[in-house]
Amino acid sequence: xxxxxxxxxxxxxxxxxxxxxxxxxxxxxxxxxxxxxxxxxxxxxxxxxxxxxxxxxxxxxxxxxxxxxxxxxxxxxxxxxxxxxxxxxxxxxxxxxxxxxxxxxxxxxxxxxxxxxxxxxxxxxxxxxxxxxxxxxxxxxxxxxxxxxxxxxxxxxxxxxxxxxxxxxxxxxxxxxxxxxxxxxxxxxxxxxxxxxxxxxxxxxxxxxxxxxxxxxxxxxxxxxxxxxxxxxxxxxxxxxxxxxxxxxxxxxxxxxxxxxxxxxxxxxxxxxxxxxxxxxxxxxxxxxxxxxxxxxxxxxxxxxxxxxxxxxxxxxxxxxxxxxxxxxxxxxxxxxxxxxxxxxxxxxxxxxxxxxxxxxxxxxxxxxxxxxxxxxxxxxxxxxxxxxxxxxxxxxxxxxxxxxxxxxxxxxxxxxxxxxxxxxxxxxxxxxxxxxxxxxxxxxxxxxxxxxxxxxxxxxxxxxxxxxxxxxxxxxxxxxxxxxxxxxxxxxxxxxxxxxxxxxxxxxxxxxxxxxxxxxxxxxxxxxxxxxxxxxxxxxxxxxxxxxxxxxxxxxxxxxxx
Amino acid sequence: xxxxxxxxxxxxxxxxxxxxxxxxxxxxxxxxxxxxxxxxxxxxxxxxxxxxxxxxxxxxxxxxxxxxxxxxxxxxxxxxxxxxxxxxxxxxxxxxxxxxxxxxxxxxxxxxxxxxxxxxxxxxxxxxxxxxxxxxxxxxxxxxxxxxxxxxxxxxxxxxxxxxxxxxxxxxxxxxxxxxxxxxxxxxxxxxxxxxxxxxxxxxxxxxxxxxxxxxxxxxxxxxxxxxxxxxxxxxxxxxxxxxxxxxxxxxxxxxxxxxxxxxxxxxxxxxxxxxxxxxxxxxxxxxxxxxxxxxxxxxxxxxxxxxxxxxxxxxxxxxxxxxxxxxxxxxxxxxxxxxxxxxxxxxxxxxxxxxxxxxxxxxxxxxxxxxxxxxxxxxxxxxxxxxxxxxxxxxxxxx
Numbered sequence: 001x002x003x004x005x006x007x008x009x010x011x012x013x014x015x016x017x018x019x020x021x022x023x024x025x026x027x028x029x030x031x032x033x034x035x036x037x038x039x040x041x042x043x044x045x046x047x048x049x050x051x052x053x054x055x056x057x058x059x060x061x062x063x064x065x066x067x068x069x070x071x072x073x074x075x076x077x078x079x080x081x082x083x084x085x086x087x088x089x090x091x092x093x094x095x096x097x098x099x100x101x102x103x104x105x106x107x108x109x110x111x112x113x114x115x116x117x118x119x120x121x122x123x124x125x126x127x128x129x130x131x132x133x134x135x136x137x138x139x140x141x142x143x144x145x146x147x148x149x150x151x152x153x154x155x156x157x158x159x160x161x162x163x164x165x166x167x168x169x170x171x172x173x174x175x176x177x178x179x180x181x182x183x184x185x186x187x188x189x190x191x192x193x194x195x196x197x198x199x200x201x202x203x204x205x206x207x208x209x210x211x212x213x214x215x216x217x218x219x220x221x222x223x224x225x226x227x228x229x230x231x232x233x234x235x236x237x238x239x240x241x242x243x244x245x246x247x248x249x250x251x252x253x254x255x256x257x258x259x260x261x262x263x264x265x266x267x268x269x270x271x272x273x274x275x276x277x278x279x280x281x282x283x284x285x286x287x288x289x290x291x292x293x294x295x296x297x298x299x300x301x302x303x304x305x306x307x308x309x310x311x312x313x314x315x316x317x318x319x320x321x322x323x324x325x326x327x328x329x330x331x332x333x334x335x336x337x338x339x340x341x342x343x344x345x346x347x348x349x350x351x352x353x354x355x356x357x358x359x360x361x362x363x364x365x366x367x368x369x370x371x372x373x374x375x376x377x378x379x380x381x382x383x384x385x386x387x388x389x390x391x392x393x394x395x396x397x398x399x400x401x402x403x404x405x406x407x408x409x410x411x412x413x414x415x416x417x418x419x420x421x422x423x424x425x426x427x428x429x430x431x432x433x434x435x436x437x438x439x440x441x442x443x444x445x446x447x448x449x450x451x452x453x454x455x456x457x458x459x460x461x462x463x464x465x466x467x468x469x470x471x472x473x474x475x476x477x478x479x480x481x482x483x484x485x486x487x488x489x490x491x492x493x494x495x496x497x498x499x500x501x502x503x504x505x506x507x508x509x510x511x512x513x514x515x516x517x518x519x520x521x522x523x524x525x526x527x528x529x530x531x532x533x534x535x536x537x538x539x540x541x542x543x544x545x546x547x548x549x550x551x552x553x554x555x556x557x558x559x560x561x562x563x
Numbered sequence: 564x565x566x567x568x569x570x571x572x573x574x575x576x577x578x579x580x581x582x583x584x585x586x587x588x589x590x591x592x593x594x595x596x597x598x599x600x601x602x603x604x605x606x607x608x609x610x611x612x613x614x615x616x617x618x619x620x621x622x623x624x625x626x627x628x629x630x631x632x633x634x635x636x637x638x639x640x641x642x643x644x645x646x647x648x649x650x651x652x653x654x655x656x657x658x659x660x661x662x663x664x665x666x667x668x669x670x671x672x673x674x675x676x677x678x679x680x681x682x683x684x685x686x687x688x689x690x691x692x693x694x695x696x697x698x699x700x701x702x703x704x705x706x707x708x709x710x711x712x713x714x715x716x717x718x719x720x721x722x723x724x725x726x727x728x729x730x731x732x733x734x735x736x737x738x739x740x741x742x743x744x745x746x747x748x749x750x751x752x753x754x755x756x757x758x759x760x761x762x763x764x765x766x767x768x769x770x771x772x773x774x775x776x777x778x779x780x781x782x783x784x785x786x787x788x789x790x791x792x793x794x795x796x797x798x799x800x801x802x803x804x805x806x807x808x809x810x811x812x813x814x815x816x817x818x819x820x821x822x823x824x825x826x827x828x829x830x831x832x833x834x835x836x837x838x839x840x841x842x843x844x845x846x847x848x849x850x851x852x853x854x855x856x857x858x859x860x861x862x863x864x865x866x867x868x869x870x871x872x873x874x875x876x877x878x879x880x881x882x883x884x885x886x887x888x889x890x891x892x893x894x895x896x897x898x899x900x901x902x903x904x905x906x907x908x909x910x911x912x913x914x915x916x917x918x919x920x921x922x923x924x925x926x927x928x929x930x931x932x933x934x935x936x937x938x939x940x941x942x943x944x945x946x947x948x949x950x951x952x953x954x955x956x957x958x959x960x961x962x963x
Binding site: 037057058061121122123138139140142143144146147148149232233234235246247248250251254330331332333334335350351353354357415416507509511516518519520522523524525526527528 | 602607608609610613614617632633634635636637638640641644645647648651659672728747748754806807808810811812813814815817818819820821822824825826827846847849956957959960961
């Protein structure tokens, strides 16, 4: 009886770890938004911060930018994902797509954005490759591509990173959607591959990837690092402007920032509402289309579009990364040379000191957060198993909640609260903040393989006299070594990529590879940026490689455990 | 929650002026500093500066047992905000920020709010070498420093031009505007409120307005429009001819170096006469870049370091501030292969060997000699730039 109680406490603890910071942060945002910040000589409640916010002339434009870039990036990412899976599932190119997923996913957003910026700028690698031979340019054209006022390059950067994420989520969902038989029936009835998939499989799959799609939407609307690098600056998106106000020496601007953070929260809620309305519209159109009985036209074109968009996205991320690698070893590299005048190790040796410190902080935070996360997640899953209760849909929403609240709405509030509580700055609070973002991904990554484990192994072990603890440690965890390590790698990649939590909660004392890379990005020194972005990507990628290599080594003599 | 805020307010009202570290007793300061870790909050967007800070940290670790951690800021205001937040929370000791590279409006704000430790600067041993008469080291943007910050570098506005595309120097802001209009897309400046972007606005304002004297007093509603209107007229003509039609701007100074190296622009402002030479040595700029100043002179000021009132390592920070003013550190900072910053020291006050070392320094191909740098113009009162930067945002920074 007592064990039941303690196992039941774990999910509660996990929820507290997840939701406590979010709730506290929102509270810490709410007070100053209504003018309550005694240190600035302000006591509320008053609506003055909102009046200041409304008086800012860039407001309409930055609100529009946040909504437009977020919705467009999400719709495009989802559309491309659907076309790739619908058109190519079960084919050879799809196997390549699956292989490319992990590396693409692990490239941190900031590094991908920095690489993309160098590719597509007028003086970027693409321009250099075709100049002056094809273009006749001996100097780059004065084209506004990066930081364009419509946020198109920001959208491109988001799509390139979100398609792999949605693809992964879709693949996970497909396992439960039984696509093969549905497709066989649809194709026997004369539906094209894409059309059949969209009409028969998509409705079931979409129900399962709906929350991840929401996450993409919220992230796209509130991201700071990618928007700093690729987004417009006259004015920037609302999230970037919030961070600017938070950092203004004039304390009164913090009230404006808090008001804007609440507006951001409202915008995200509104956009989610709009998206849900869009879902209904799409469903209505879909049902009508099914009723009309069309078997699908332009199948080849749709398949082509899906695959080529996917390839372009992958090429943008990987090509950008290659560009950063070249820059990190570059001597002088003028336009329009396709390669630098010379290669040197000097850029790396110059950064060695800073790199070492940042790498150590990155590793410490990532390992601590991921260790906590895996303990909680395994505990929750094991509790679920022992108590025979799986996570309800409502529980799943709670799990997703930290990812559905814009970071810029609650992180500034946490910073204020931590300070008010007199908490010491340092790695501790940053690790807890990272945990909020790491935990959901670790859970999502591990839950399915954990539940899919054949419980008969456990029964055999129990019949041989093993207690539940021994079954967990000696049978289940070893058998699930690969998914556990993959979940750890996912968690590390998430932690490595965190910018805003590290910056705001660390109070500047914590310098990770990501904060360093983004800080350097503002200085435009591509060699230094290259060094840090490459190191950042390595920090995220190496754990994935280890997650592949370690089980292969440990289980080299257990053929049945080679996934 | 409310009680916490109330507590913070009480703590704020009763915070004592801390006098635990007396720079006059230097031996005691050095003894207390040993073993301390100084978190130096300094803008981290420039590789050359970061390297110099790392070097200085290594030196004080070796000589004085003080560990220096460089916190790379994207904006100095972040550190100011941090100290403000700490006071708000009642963290009056053991704060996260031990020393800040600071000047201008950030210093004015911190000094006025009583967030700085001091006075300490003029009691530091190396203050004896500082050129108090010849350089603006005792006032910062017209605000008297009163020993609350220690100078460590002199800066003066120069313009970097790529002589392959723009061979001749341009003698005034009007000439720069005319050249930019004739060569659209080849000039830009960092986006205000970036420090260097605001500096460009100031330099333009001083060169163009009819009433530069008014800028030395705090801004007043009565004269603001008359003084500043010529600047808006200037920018209205210039902006459409800027890089990207003025719809996007580089984030800061070093971002302009990359634009010149990419041959996107031919002309850029710099606040460091030696920056171009240093960047050429670092392969960040093509060797064809040179610098010039305006006929009527250019803005100059000093870079300082200040210590927050709640610094957890005041003694260590003072040791570091003192080291930064040493002939050794100043010589290294002035070397264009390293940093190319102007020295704050008075050559006459230095020992002969140090003086000779400065005289022997090769300032680099793109650096003007002290004589060529010409007239140094004083900074306007900070209140002007707060207002000009805000108005710039309204006029050019919000897509209107």
